Amino acid sequence: MAMSVFRIALAAAGLALGAAAASAEVLDTIKQRGTLIVGSKADYKPFGFRDPSGAIVGIEPDLAADLAKRLGVKLEIVPVVSANRIEFLNQGKIDVIIATLSDTAERRKVVQAIDPPYYSDFVNVLLAKKANVKSWEDLKGKPVCATSGAWYNRDVARNYGVEIVAFDGSEKPLFALKQGNCLGYLYDQTFIQGRLLDDEWKGDFAMPLKGIMEAPWMIAVAKNNPKLQAEIEAVQKEWFKAGTVVALEKKWGIEPTEYSTKMFEKSKGAATN
Structure with a gap:
């Protein structure tokens, strides 16, 4: 009996070590496969959307393509939404999330x-101009569309008394708004800026409120992927130094954020010292 217990424990330990080793070798798998698989939004202009x-x-x-190039592999984009991107990552369907993922402790x-x-x-929040909303407090008790899985839905409902009506992705809540x-439509400010670049939205809709809850x-x-983590962190440092994100914001038609500008200036200054 003691030997059986010992063997079971040994086998369990071996499986655990094997799983950890397999996980830690994702970078090797990517290079052997010759393809980096990245989860990205396909409904979030200008960060990830479908062209004609x-x-x-x-x-x-564009960031994913640059990462794949630096790793010396091809790129495959898998469309994800807020509700499934982490699940896809942990199921091994994608190698990396680059999909407007807000950084939270959870x-x-x-x-x-x-x-x-x-x-x-x-x-x-993207609002119809005729709604005449001038403050977040004006939304109290009003139905506001949102995307399922967005981390801020609950906080906005609690802090401002908004009635959240959640849908998968971003196209369904936009349709409901129309x-x-x-x-x-409660969502990320940069997404709303992207929509207001389109003729179908900029005529009757606006973003009159000041952004809240910076994240x-x-x-x-x-x-447990230290090699892949280290590779991407090194590439990301190069993006900061080169002002890559700032350049891409301008390329895709939105104003560079304070954060991306600050990180560029900070990294550029460090590189010249």
């Missing part, structure tokens, strides 16, 4: 963050 041909393009696919418990965060954004089923965005890999 159906290809996923935008700021984050998420750091289940994924490995790439530090420092590569971006930072505010929460805001149909008049809600007063506005950094992180790139993430699965836990």
Whole structure:
């Protein structure tokens, strides 16, 4: 009996070590496969969206393409939404999340963050101009569309008395907003800026409120992947030094954020000292 227990314990330990080793070798798997698989949004202009041909393009696919190039492999983009991107990562369906992933303590418990965060954004709301909303307090008791899985939905509901009506992805809540089923769409400020670049939105809709609840965005890999983590962190440092994110913001038509500008200036200054 003692020997059986010992063998079971030994086998369990071996499985645990094997799982850890397999996880830690994801970078090797990527290079052997010859392809980096990145989860990116496909409904979040200008960070990740489909062009007329159906290809996923935008700021984050551009970052993913540069990362793959530096790793010496091809790139495969897998479309994800807020509700499934971490699940896809931990199931091994993708190698990396570059998909507007806000950096929270809860998420750091289940994924490995790439530090420092590569971006930072505010929460805001896309509103019909005729709604005549002038403050967040004006939204109390009003139905506001939102995306399922967004970390701030509960806090906004609690702090401002908003009635959250959640949908998967971003296209469904936008459709509901156009149909008049809600007063506005609660989402990331940069996404709203991207939508207001389009003729179909900028005529009747606006973003009149000041952004709230600034939150950094992180790139993430699965836990126990130190080699992949180190590679991406090194690449990210190069992005900061080169002002890559600032350049991509301008390329895709949005104003560079205070955070991306600050990280560029800070890294550029450090490089010249």
